[in-house]
C-alpha cells in the first residue's frame with residue numbers, strides 16, 4: 468500500500484503548510500502534485516486514497532491534481548539522456564551503460580496549493596517545495 472503512505476506524507480505536509488502560514492481558515496480547493504514515474508505511485512490510486520483520507524478533515528472537498536514527471540536517465544558514457552525501461556534493466560540504449568544517474572522521475576512534491584481564506588475570499592496560489 469504505497470499510496471497510503473504517500474497520502475500520509477502528503478497530509479503531514481499540508482498540515483505543516485497550514486500551521487506555518489498560521490492560516491487555520493484556509494480552505495484548500497486544489498493541491499497540485501508532481502509525481503515522478505519512477506516513484507511507483509499510481510496517480511489514480513493516489514487520488515482515490517487521498518479523497519478517502521481527507522473525508523471529515525479540514526481538507527474535505529479539496530481536489531488532488533497530479534502532474535506526472537517523466538523518468539529520464541543520463542548515460543555516463545556519452546552524457547546523453549534516455550528513457551530507462553525495466554526490460555533493458557534500465558541500461559542506456561546508446562552505450563548499454565547501467566543506470567547511474569537519474570535526471571528526473573523520483574519527484575514527489577507539492578507544486579502549489581490553490582486555496583481560499585475567509586478573510587480574503589480570493590483564490591490564492593502558494594507554491595511550496597518539499598524535497599524528499
Ligand SMILES: [Zn+2]
Nearest residue numbers: 542545561562
Ligand atoms: Zn550513451
